[in-house]
Amino acid sequence: MTLTPFDFAALLPAGLPAPATKWTGLAKYSFVGGNNDPEQVPVGGLIDAANAVLGREGRTLATYGLASGPQGYAPLRAFLTAKLKRDAGIACTADDILIVSGSLQALDLVNQTLLSRGDTVIVEQDSYQGALNRLTRLGVHAVGIPLDHEGMRTDALAAALADLRDRGILPKYIYTIPTVQNPTGTIMPEARRAELLDLAEQYGVPVFEDDCYADLIWDGKRPPALYAMSQTGGVIHIGSFSKSIAPALRVGYIVAPWVLLSRMLALKTDAGSGALEQMVLAEYCTPHFSEHVPKLTRGLRAKLDTLMEALNEQFGTAAEFEDPKGGIFLWVKLPDQVDTPKLYQAALAAGVAINPGPEWSTDKAHSHNRLRLCFASPSHQEIREGVAVLAEVCRREFGVPERIANIGQPIRA
Amino acid sequence: MTLTPFDFAALLPAGLPAPATKWTGLAKYSFVGGNNDPEQVPVGGLIDAANAVLGREGRTLATYGLASGPQGYAPLRAFLTAKLKRDAGIACTADDILIVSGSLQALDLVNQTLLSRGDTVIVEQDSYQGALNRLTRLGVHAVGIPLDHEGMRTDALAAALADLRDRGILPKYIYTIPTVQNPTGTIMPEARRAELLDLAEQYGVPVFEDDCYADLIWDGKRPPALYAMSQTGGVIHIGSFSKSIAPALRVGYIVAPWVLLSRMLALKTDAGSGALEQMVLAEYCTPHFSEHVPKLTRGLRAKLDTLMEALNEQFGTAAEFEDPKGGIFLWVKLPDQVDTPKLYQAALAAGVAINPGPEWSTDKAHSHNRLRLCFASPSHQEIREGVAVLAEVCRREFGVPERIANIGQPIRA
Numbered sequence: 096m097t098l099t100p101f102d103f104a105a106l107l108p109a110g111l112p113a114p115a116t117k118w119t120g121l122a123k124y125s126f127v128g129g130n131n132d133p134e135q136v137p138v139g140g141l142i143d144a145a146n147a148v149l150g151r152e153g154r155t156l157a158t159y160g161l162a163s164g165p166q167g168y169a170p171l172r173a174f175l176t177a178k179l180k181r182d183a184g185i186a187c188t189a190d191d192i193l194i195v196s197g198s199l200q201a202l203d204l205v206n207q208t209l210l211s212r213g214d215t216v217i218v219e220q221d222s223y224q225g226a227l228n229r230l231t232r233l234g235v236h237a238v239g240i241p242l243d244h245e246g247m248r249t250d251a252l253a254a255a256l257a258d259l260r261d262r263g264i265l266p267k268y269i270y271t272i273p274t275v276q277n278p279t280g281t282i283m284p285e286a287r288r289a290e291l292l293d294l295a296e297q298y299g300v301p302v303f304e305d306d307c308y309a310d311l312i313w314d315g316k317r318p319p320a321l322y323a324m325s326q327t328g329g330v331i332h333i334g335s336f337s338k339s340i341a342p343a344l345r346v347g348y349i350v351a352p353w354v355l356l357s358r359m360l361a362l363k364t365d366a367g368s369g370a371l372e373q374m375v376l377a378e379y380c381t382p383h384f385s386e387h388v389p390k391l392t393r394g395l396r397a398k399l400d401t402l403m404e405a406l407n408e409q410f411g412t413a414a415e416f417e418d419p420k421g422g423i424f425l426w427v428k429l430p431d432q433v434d435t436p437k438l439y440q441a442a443l444a445a446g447v448a449i450n451p452g453p454e455w456s457t458d459k460a461h462s463h464n465r466l467r468l469c470f471a472s473p474s475h476q477e478i479r480e481g482v483a484v485l486a487e488v489c490r491r492e493f494g495v496p497e498r499i500a501n502i503g504q505p506i507r508a
Numbered sequence: 509m510t511l512t513p514f515d516f517a518a519l520l521p522a523g524l525p526a527p528a529t530k531w532t533g534l535a536k537y538s539f540v541g542g543n544n545d546p547e548q549v550p551v552g553g554l555i556d557a558a559n560a561v562l563g564r565e566g567r568t569l570a571t572y573g574l575a576s577g578p579q580g581y582a583p584l585r586a587f588l589t590a591k592l593k594r595d596a597g598i599a600c601t602a603d604d605i606l607i608v609s610g611s612l613q614a615l616d617l618v619n620q621t622l623l624s625r626g627d628t629v630i631v632e633q634d635s636y637q638g639a640l641n642r643l644t645r646l647g648v649h650a651v652g653i654p655l656d657h658e659g660m661r662t663d664a665l666a667a668a669l670a671d672l673r674d675r676g677i678l679p680k681y682i683y684t685i686p687t688v689q690n691p692t693g694t695i696m697p698e699a700r701r702a703e704l705l706d707l708a709e710q711y712g713v714p715v716f717e718d719d720c721y722a723d724l725i726w727d728g729k730r731p732p733a734l735y736a737m738s739q740t741g742g743v744i745h746i747g748s749f750s751k752s753i754a755p756a757l758r759v760g761y762i763v764a765p766w767v768l769l770s771r772m773l774a775l776k777t778d779a780g781s782g783a784l785e786q787m788v789l790a791e792y793c794t795p796h797f798s799e800h801v802p803k804l805t806r807g808l809r810a811k812l813d814t815l816m817e818a819l820n821e822q823f824g825t826a827a828e829f830e831d832p833k834g835g836i837f838l839w840v841k842l843p844d845q846v847d848t849p850k851l852y853q854a855a856l857a858a859g860v861a862i863n864p865g866p867e868w869s870t871d872k873a874h875s876h877n878r879l880r881l882c883f884a885s886p887s888h889q890e891i892r893e894g895v896a897v898l899a900e901v902c903r904r905e906f907g908v909p910e911r912i913a914n915i916g917q918p919i920r921a
Contacts, residue, residue: 099740100740100741101709101712101714101738101740101741101742103714103742103765103767103768104767106622106680106714107621107622107771108622108623108624109624111621111771111774111775112771112774112775113774114767114770114771114773114774115578115770115771115773115774116770117603117766117770118577118578118579120577121571128571128572129572129779130570130571130572131570131571132570133567133568133570133571134567135570136566136567136569136570138562138563138566138567141562141566141569142558142559142562142563142566145555145558145559145562146555146558146559149551149554149555149558150551150555153549153551153554153555154546154547154549154551155546155756156549156554156754156755156756156757157543157544157545157546157548157549157754157755157756157884157885158534158541158543158544158546158755158756158885159541159542159543159755159756160756161756164531164533165528165531166531190530196609196758196778196781196782197778197779199777199778199779200778203777208520208524209519209520209521210521211521211522225777228777229777267519296514301514301516301519325514327512327513327514328513328514329514329516341569341570341783342569342570342571342572342779343568343569343570343571343572343573343574343780343782343783343784344569344782344783344784345609345778345779345780345781345782345783346782352516353530354516354517354527355516356528357527357528357529357530358520358524358525358527358528360527360528361524361525361526361527361528362524362525364612364616364638364641364642365609365610365612365613365758366542366610366612366755366758367756367758368609368758368782369609369756369757369758369759369781369782369784369785370754370756370757370758371756371757371782371784371785371788372782372784372785375784471570472570472571
């Protein structure tokens with residue numbers, strides 16, 4: 096270049112998010128992200144599916160949306176109709192389903208359809224970072240409801256709804272992850288689901304049900320979806336293939352009434368989600384989903400056992416956690432003096448990536464000593480080694496755990 | 509449901525786009541959309557690619573972004589680096605490329621990174637509907653520059669830039685489709701590209717170069733990209749695999765400096781674009797792209813010939829058009845008394861879908877009697893039959909063409 100380089104920075108409008116930093120690869124011990132177990136990707140099945148569906152219908156790739164229109168590949172919606180009925184008790188038709196580019200696009204479309212800057216929504220106090228961050232960017236106030244071992248506490252929800260009504264505020268939705276809650280791993284029992292729906296109906300607030308982890312349950316048993324239980328139809332249901340098949344496939348779905356889907360379709364100006372991924376998923380899942388998922392969850396449960404054993408061994412009583420009923424993450428509480436955002440920085444420098452609690456919570460004080468550990472992606476050995484490094488870093492930075500691996504000397508003799 | 513159905517409509521914020529209507533299938537004779545020739549999808553090659561890449565790397569689907577990070581699958585960016593150098597003269601590295609979910613996401617990310625409501629941009633007077641609609645939704649004023657057989661007229665661009673400066677307005681970008689312009693099908697020669705870049709640099713306005721049709725040129729020859737010719741780096745370049753391989757694969761790309769890519773990555777909160785599609789494209793295109801494209805363009809050129817013959821036969825001198833140098837569409841001018849939005853409605857009722865001119869133009873008066881006909885998707889026979897039906901509808905509604913297929917009687921004897 097012979098002239099002064101063009102100054103793009105001068106053109107950027109105010110209010111943009113901070114720039115991304117250059118990607119430098121995954122941490123050596125990565126306990127973050129919704130990544131799955133590479134050994135559990137059904138590679139052979141996906142290859143067979145690609146061969147079959149491309150051989151039969153490959154020419155339809157020449158048409159946007161294949162021959163299925165903008166709501167997504169018809170055989171995938173047919174599979175979902177049957178799966179949602181069988182697993183979640185949802186009675187819907189393919190016309191009630193919109194295939195989207197991962198459940199993140201589902202979050203965006205629901206938010207764009209319902210929210211304006213300044214609105215209020217209700218969320219679980221500890222919740223999915225991607226959902227919380229979206230609300231912050233949209234300028235939407237998120238009221239966090241405390242959780243217990245049955246998920247969102249309906250006594251606290253009732254109090255929050257009453258308080259908001261007293262202040263003249265109608266929340267736009269109640270966002271919940273009722274089936275394998277992120278990050279706490281709880282499953283809301285049917286009785287509490289009924290209480291939640293009663294409150295939602297009483298106050299005229301729709302429920303936004305995120306069921307994207309609901310396939311990963313150790314005993315395979317789950318209550319019906321809120322969508323299935325609602326008597327008024329006031330529930331939006333979303334799900335994903337990221338956790339059950341593979342996250343790099345960006346395929347999720349929304350189940351909602353046409354009054355909403357028609358608005359979401361008008362906002363979904365991407366000419367459809369990836370057709371090849373939809374075709375391969377439909378071809379693979381229709382015959383194989385039910386046999387694949389139990390194998391996957393057995394492997395995940397084994398990794399969770401390794402993680403909990405390693406935490407017990409390395410942290411002793413300093414690490415508190417509930418045994419989650421499914422999923423790919425463990426929500427861990429450390430002693431009060433630990434600040435997990437600081438731990439995150441120190442651990443990353445030592446090659447261990449964790450999710451610090453405040454990024455997954457509306458209550459920074461409550462979550463300052465909590466962290467999320469994802470266990471699906473690292474190997475058993477990496478889990479053991481990574482937790483050992485994390486404990487060493489935590490002891491160095493915060494003085495806990497006092498002993499390492501039951502063989503260290505007490506710091507205060 | 510035993511209770512009153514939940515009233516979602518009452519919750520929708522003001523300003524949402526109109527709801528979508530239910531999809532009822534493609535028209536019998538569809539001359540709309542960027543659909544391609546189903547016979548030209550390289551199905552066998554894609555199957556071979558899927559087998560090879562999934563067999564070798566299928567387990568990486570367990571990780572978001574595969575092992576390549578958020579900018580997209582590294583082998584696909586490597587292919588693009590070589591292709592852009594060879595075809596468009598662009599010297600860039602894989603770090604300068606962001607893989608996105610079709611060039612529509614590229615438009616969204618560029619717009620989100622640079623535009624605010626009330627901004628002004630410069631576009632070609634007749635331009636891509638998806639780009640124009642996005643600007644309208646964003647509340648951005650689009651100044652249209654007239655085109656001739658060499659694309660955007662730089663004399664008119666100079667006048668518009670001077671006029672805007674006089675009014676204190678700095679346009680945020682100059683959006684151009686220089687290589688197979690949509691809808692006019694022109695290719696901007698190198699000399700005019702240099703003039704356009706000189707003006708852009710003189711006024712300090714970046715150029716937004718949309719090259720998504722640039723692979724589809726009858727003689728395979730194209731000038732260097734504006735991105736390649738710029739001496740200041742003030743060009744954003746986007747492209748797509750939708751036109752060269754298959755539109756239902758939602759894979760496009762952005763080439764831009766890191767100061768912009770880092771902002772786009774922060775706005776691209778979709779956890780990556782579809783990995784399976786990226787993998788299959790990289791595996792197929794690296795050895796086969798150069799041999800596939802000439803076969804595809806030969807087939808497209810033959811369909812264009814059929815379309816132009818059918819128009820001459822059915823419309824005679826009433827249909828005026830330039831022979832485009834590539835692409836998948838023909839921009840047709842009908843006599844002044846024809847209103848193509850009305851023709852669109854009447855033709856659709858008769859089973860023929862067309863793009864009415866005003867949806868593809870900033871100048872509704874100039875474009876009211878123009879229409880865009882896409883010719884890649886229908887068969888030769890459908891092209892001939894569809895144009896005959898269109899001519900019949902047009903004669904019924906507007907009295908032109910006066911004769912049909914050289915065998916009708918003159919309306920006024």
